[in-house]
Amino acid sequence: MSYEFDFADVFSAWPELLQGLLNSLVLSALAMAIGMVVSVAGALGKTSGPKWLVRIIDEYIELIRNTPFLIQIFMIYFGLPSMGLKMSSNTAALLALVVNVGAYGIEIIRAGIESIQKGQVEAGKSLGMRPLQIFRYIILKPAIQAIYPSLTSQFILLMLNTSVCSAIAASELTAVAGDIQSRTFRSFEVYFVATCLYLGLSVFFWTVFAGIERAFLRKPTR
Structure with a gap:
């Protein structure tokens, strides 16, 4: 193999990569926080709401779960402006997530x-x-304790899905890596570093989620 590895150009663009990493972190955190509110409200509506509301929520779930995330981003970023709802790429990425x-x-x-x-x-x-008190004090916390691993895994997948947002030029890590690659032509080096940064971001979120579980959700021992 005659290929010579050279990370110099990649490391010279380190401030850009760190900014992209920070943007991905902020985008993921905001989407997780808002998504949690949507999830709790939707679950409450589906379990105790009127039939027409349950039907709407069911249709929403089926639509999203049976269409590609990339198409959802395109519909929001390219489709909504035709209806007069134009937004920036970062806002569209957040909404799609x-x-x-x-x-x-x-x-x-x-x-x-x-x-x-x-x-x-x-x-x-x-x-x-x-x-509402029954839901908050009797149902919500035990329910979250039961589904916390699944929920946090879904949030990690959400964080990784931010990479797809580069398709609409959202200023996150993958988009920044693509810009650096187009300038330096060091594809392996750029995306290897980006892979390591995504891995670090995953470890960061897992650590945060584990801390939340220890602090607020761990069941008392007898």
Whole structure:
């Protein structure tokens, strides 16, 4: 093999890579936070809402889960402007990520809610608790404890999906790596470094999620 590895050009563009990494981190964190709100609201609507609302949520879930994420991004970034809803690439990327993770998150949280024994809910009603209080204090935390591994895995996949947002020139890590590669023509070196950075970002989120579990969700030992 005559190929000579040369990381000099890549390392000279290190500030750009770090900025792309930071942008990916911010984009992922925002999408996770907003997506969690969408997921909880959608799961609540699906488990206790009126039939017409359940139907709408079901259609939303099926639409998102049965279409490619790349097409969803294109529909938001290129399709919505034809309806007068124009937005920046970063905003479109955030919206697409939230819409995508929300559909999966609703089903994950719904499964957790339905795993709660009905007797616990009936006990809350007998104490005079309102439906929102029952959901918050009796259902939500035990449900999240049950589905936390699945939910955090979905969030990690969301973070990795930010790389697809480079297709609409969102300023995240993969887009920055592509720009550097087009200037330096060091494809292997650029994408090898980008791979390592994504791995580091995954480890970072896993560490954060593990800390949250230890601090707030770990079941008490007897």
